[in-house]
Amino acid sequence: MKSPANGAAxxxxxxxxxxxxxxxxxxxxxxxxxxxxxxxxxxxxxxxPQGHSEQVAASxxxxxxxxxxNYPNLPSKLLCLxxxxxxxxxxxxxxxxxxxxxxxxxxxxxxxxxxxxxxxKSNKPPTEFFCKIxxxxxxxxxxxxSVPRRAAEKTFPPLDFSMQPPAQELVARDLHDNVWNFxxxxxxxxxxxxxxxxxxxxxxxxxxxAGDSVLFMRDEKxxxxxGIRRASRQPTNLSSSVLSSDSMHIGxxxxxxxxxxxxxxFTVFYNPRAxxxxxxxxxxxxxxxxYSNQISLGMRFRMMFETEESGTRRYMGTITGISDLxxxxxxxxxxxxxQVGWDESTAGERRNRVSIWEIExxxxxxxxxxxxxxxxxxxxxGMPAYSRGPCLGLVMISA
Amino acid sequence: MKSPANGAAxxxxxxxxxxxxxxxxxxxxxxxxxxxxxxxxxxxxxxxPQGHSEQVAASxxxxxxxxxxNYPNLPSKLLCLxxxxxxxxxxxxxxxxxxxxxxxxxxxxxxxxxxxxxxxKSNKPPTEFFCKIxxxxxxxxxxxxSVPRRAAEKTFPPLDFSMQPPAQELVARDLHDNVWNFxxxxxxxxxxxxxxxxxxxxxxxxxxxAGDSVLFMRDEKxxxxxGIRRASRQPTNLSSSVLSSDSMHIGxxxxxxxxxxxxxxFTVFYNPRAxxxxxxxxxxxxxxxxYSNQISLGMRFRMMFETEESGTRRYMGTITGISDLxxxxxxxxxxxxxQVGWDESTAGERRNRVSIWEIExxxxxxxxxxxxxxxxxxxxxGMPAYSRGPCLGLVMISA
DNA sequence: TTGTCGGCCTAAGGCCGACAA
DNA sequence: TTGTCGGCCTTAGGCCGACAA
Numbered sequence: 114m115k116s117p118a119n120g121a122a123x124x125x126x127x128x129x130x131x132x133x134x135x136x137x138x139x140x141x142x143x144x145x146x147x148x149x150x151x152x153x154x155x156x157x158x159x160x161x162p163q164g165h166s167e168q169v170a171a172s173x174x175x176x177x178x179x180x181x182x183n184y185p186n187l188p189s190k191l192l193c194l195x196x197x198x199x200x201x202x203x204x205x206x207x208x209x210x211x212x213x214x215x216x217x218x219x220x221x222x223x224x225x226x227x228x229x230x231x232x233x234k235s236n237k238p239p240t241e242f243f244c245k246i247x248x249x250x251x252x253x254x255x256x257x258x259s260v261p262r263r264a265a266e267k268t269f270p271p272l273d274f275s276m277q278p279p280a281q282e283l284v285a286r287d288l289h290d291n292v293w294n295f296x297x298x299x300x301x302x303x304x305x306x307x308x309x310x311x312x313x314x315x316x317x318x319x320x321x322x323a324g325d326s327v328l329f330m331r332d333e334k335x336x337x338x339x340g341i342r343r344a345s346r347q348p349t350n351l352s353s354s355v356l357s358s359d360s361m362h363i364g365x366x367x368x369x370x371x372x373x374x375x376x377x378x379f380t381v382f383y384n385p386r387a388x389x390x391x392x393x394x395x396x397x398x399x400x401x402x403x404y405s406n407q408i409s410l411g412m413r414f415r416m417m418f419e420t421e422e423s424g425t426r427r428y429m430g431t432i433t434g435i436s437d438l439x440x441x442x443x444x445x446x447x448x449x450x451x452q453v454g455w456d457e458s459t460a461g462e463r464r465n466r467v468s469i470w471e472i473e474x475x476x477x478x479x480x481x482x483x484x485x486x487x488x489x490x491x492x493x494x495g496m497p498a499y500s501r502g503p504c505l506g507l508v509m510i511s512a
Numbered sequence: 513m514k515s516p517a518n519g520a521a522x523x524x525x526x527x528x529x530x531x532x533x534x535x536x537x538x539x540x541x542x543x544x545x546x547x548x549x550x551x552x553x554x555x556x557x558x559x560x561p562q563g564h565s566e567q568v569a570a571s572x573x574x575x576x577x578x579x580x581x582n583y584p585n586l587p588s589k590l591l592c593l594x595x596x597x598x599x600x601x602x603x604x605x606x607x608x609x610x611x612x613x614x615x616x617x618x619x620x621x622x623x624x625x626x627x628x629x630x631x632x633k634s635n636k637p638p639t640e641f642f643c644k645i646x647x648x649x650x651x652x653x654x655x656x657x658s659v660p661r662r663a664a665e666k667t668f669p670p671l672d673f674s675m676q677p678p679a680q681e682l683v684a685r686d687l688h689d690n691v692w693n694f695x696x697x698x699x700x701x702x703x704x705x706x707x708x709x710x711x712x713x714x715x716x717x718x719x720x721x722a723g724d725s726v727l728f729m730r731d732e733k734x735x736x737x738x739g740i741r742r743a744s745r746q747p748t749n750l751s752s753s754v755l756s757s758d759s760m761h762i763g764x765x766x767x768x769x770x771x772x773x774x775x776x777x778f779t780v781f782y783n784p785r786a787x788x789x790x791x792x793x794x795x796x797x798x799x800x801x802x803y804s805n806q807i808s809l810g811m812r813f814r815m816m817f818e819t820e821e822s823g824t825r826r827y828m829g830t831i832t833g834i835s836d837l838x839x840x841x842x843x844x845x846x847x848x849x850x851q852v853g854w855d856e857s858t859a860g861e862r863r864n865r866v867s868i869w870e871i872e873x874x875x876x877x878x879x880x881x882x883x884x885x886x887x888x889x890x891x892x893x894g895m896p897a898y899s900r901g902p903c904l905g906l907v908m909i910s911a
Numbered sequence: 912t913t914g915t916c917g918g919c920c921t922a923a924g925g926c927c928g929a930c931a932a
Numbered sequence: 933t934t935g936t937c938g939g940c941c942t943t944a945g946g947c948c949g950a951c952a953a
Contacts, residue, residue, distance in 0.1 A: 172754045182770045203753045210753045250935055254924055259934060302928055354602045354609045355571045356760055357779040364763020371581045380756040649914055653945055701949055
């Protein structure tokens, strides 16, 4: 739990048994976005096959409602021990994703909950970086890259201003540890920071277009790191030539069902920029949300969203309904079972369904010493059904 | 069964519900290679999940022996009705593949066998085309494409030799119906055919390298068609960021098992250049092989292979063993259960295991009126077990 | 017959400050 | 502060026949 970036081991695997290079966890996190929070290896998590299926659907631009058979023996959530987390980046597109090895377990004890909670709280603050959305000028072959002033001053090594014009060579490494060289110069009238020589090689090599983002940061050795984020939400339906989308959906469910039936480990890939929501939730986060928040119609809440330029901001909303997202296949599932409306009319693109662990209720702030640290079943009967009922199946036993 | 290219419907789908453009079946076939023979829609086939699994493994450069659970209820072969065949090409790589909708059936009648046999025989001879492996000069930015003399004379529109030098504009369409323009000129000392202007755009657009192949053909309207074949056998493990390879293998098997249990349709993708062998076999082809060929150790046979430049040639070999490829998961499977040796020492790269329908026995040539057109079980007990036993499950009933 | 090279010309790449949003 | 443009120079692209495999 003390390894970098939420306990995730960082590795790139070039195919089976291929050479492994380490991926910088801070750079991975920066590329993944400020809302992504991977659970720590060795802790307990709650896995939602429904959300996993959604990610596949999103990756394929396909409807979830494919010809997928029902798996009546597969519950809508699985309590799992997270054995392993490795960070990856697609060698072609630099798309970041994480591989997690999960093992279903039938129960957890107080200690597991404490460890999960501790891991959540021990998250390092994210490393500082700067992120710029590329303009038409940045990506044109005609010129170089215009570096925002503050970004250059904060992230790049200082220039020697006795030179005329001040300039230096920058060396930056990407997620695959590939080296990129840039000429950094401070010139023009008015003066500004520019990357010239080497920049267009980077743009064409990564196939960047206006609207995509580039980000720079420095690691603990002060070395420059370089990541990208693509704007184009167009799902790369590359895999379609190998496997039908039906088979993929079935594969997800069958793998989880098989693992659940045998309590055997299974592997999932989480792609933060492809998926609308995380589907492997730290146990403590899940538990706090379900047992601390009393959900009711009309309830007010806040929720974090990512802004352009990789910032975050909260939006206010109201719970307008509580119902199953898929009443046929996933009855009584907590996966995005809250229907919501948003305060701001510009919030049209925001999702109209969320899960309880994604929101912060405004009426009932979270207390430092929540009731769930009592042993056994923390709540008595008589509470609202939606905050308790679906929790059946997550059995906490005394240590 | 009279539609072009073995009854396959030709379509490109750009994602779910996207615009559909037709794929030229002759061009698809030329890109797929001379050995590929798709079964006709509406006929019966035998589907081998084991072979399907091999294709996924090959696409991922992964071992088949992943953490895939056993599916004891899934037989090693499924008799299916082939509802639908559509031809596709990956929009990124031009990789060709076919999508087939299969429905497991429990039995077939004489008529089904006859229809399958008829479809096999009604295959049109493949359209003529020329295929050239690109040289370093062809792909360098320094020059154009050197067209083999015969190819230019056979496939391109004739030049006007009164011009000095003789030249023309060529317009060719690729699998996606994209148009490529080339200047075709006959010049130099000695004289030769060249493609100049437009060629390098094509090379960079398709990301071609020396060793890849390009092929030209003309359709029935005398329009020029243009396809590519990549040399690089490096599997594009693109899909790895979406689905773990375990889930893919499980998905294949679970989809087939579910369909088999319910006699419901399912969809498979067949990628001729990724897969070592076809895994959807026309019923008649399977039946002839299994019931006409008496396999024994030491038996001599011939087998077709694809040469460079898209030709075919036969190699001679000897059966050296008969055994299960995977005795644990696929017991008594006919999938590549023949161990073979090859006459030519240069045959080192050829497979050491084949399936019975892939070979032509030298000792027992196929007769025009084989015994399997008799109704009911065509052979009596007492025949070698390997040519009969595994056929259980394919039940032919009288019409 | 066709792959590669040197010569030569041209179009695209790429560095610059001007200017304005 | 920074996005886009015109000016101007450099480099890589690309067309040619020579030559040899």
